[in-house]
Amino acid sequence: xxxxxKEEQPGTPAEKEPLNAQxxxxxxxxxxxxxxxxxxxxxxVIDDIIRLCDLDETQRERLELAAKGAAERSMKEWHEQAERxxxxxxxxxxxxxxxxxxxxxxxxxxxxxxxxxxxxxxxxLWKDSLKDALTKEQAERxETVLEQRKADRIDAFAxxxxxxxxxHLRLTPEQKSKMGEIVRxxxxxxxAEVQ
Numbered sequence: 001x002x003x004x005x006k007e008e009q010p011g012t013p014a015e016k017e018p019l020n021a022q023x024x025x026x027x028x029x030x031x032x033x034x035x036x037x038x039x040x041x042x043x044x045v046i047d048d049i050i051r052l053c054d055l056d057e058t059q060r061e062r063l064e065l066a067a068k069g070a071a072e073r074s075m076k077e078w079h080e081q082a083e084r085x086x087x088x089x090x091x092x093x094x095x096x097x098x099x100x101x102x103x104x105x106x107x108x109x110x111x112x113x114x115x116x117x118x119x120x121x122x123x124x125l126w127k128d129s130l131k132d133a134l135t136k137e138q139a140e141r142x143e144t145v146l147e148q149r150k151a152d153r154i155d156a157f158a159x160x161x162x163x164x165x166x167x168h169l170r171l172t173p174e175q176k177s178k179m180g181e182i183v184r185x186x187x188x189x190x191x192a193e194v195q
Contacts, residue, residue: 023086026103030082031075034116038074041117042067042126049130052145053138066129070120078116150191157194158187 046063049055055063090102120126131139162183166176187194 019090022100022103023083023090027079027082027086031079034078035071035075038071038117038120039068042071042120045121049134049142053134053142055134055138059133062133063129066126066133067120070123070126070129073123073125074116074119077119154184154187154191157191158184161187 046060046067049063050060086103130142134142158180162176162180165171165179165183169175171179
């Protein structure tokens with residue numbers, strides 16, 4: 001009876017250890033793929049900067065190091081969401097084999113949205129690194145290109161939206177002109193959210 005009283009009850013910390021290890025291992029595997037995706041995007045950004053700003057080797061190396069840091073730092077929210085998601089879903093799984101099967105079935109979940117790989121580029125760490133690595137002229141040139149790209153995206157989205165509206169409502173030329181101004185302003189304000 002004394003031995004029976006010392007047995008672990010289901011759901012005790014000792015029983016949950018294998019499940020915790022499985023969840024951690026699964027998150028680690030998914031995080032590696034997510035990190036690679038984010039770093040792949042940052043390599044595209046670096047190649048773009050090298051091409052537009054004619055960087056030397058030292059500048060390139062500094063940006064590559066900063067890109068790794070930005071990609072890693074952008075993973076913080078991803079890790080928190082993944083941890084919360086898997087732990088909530090598997091809290092009731094008492095059987096480690098069932099938990100493993102459930103984990104494998106949850107492999108393709110996106111925790112940070114469709115454009116999550118771009119998060120590193122928006123971090124202050126990356127922006128500060130650009131300021132430090134680029135000359136004033138290089139930074140101005142790159143900023144001009146980024147602003148033009150943004151304006152081009154806004155213009156393209158506004159034209160596409162106006163075309164769709166016109167296709168459905170058959171606007172008069174005057175209506176189309178007025179609607180074009182409204183659509184362009186909305187695109188400028190909300191393009192990032194729409195993307």
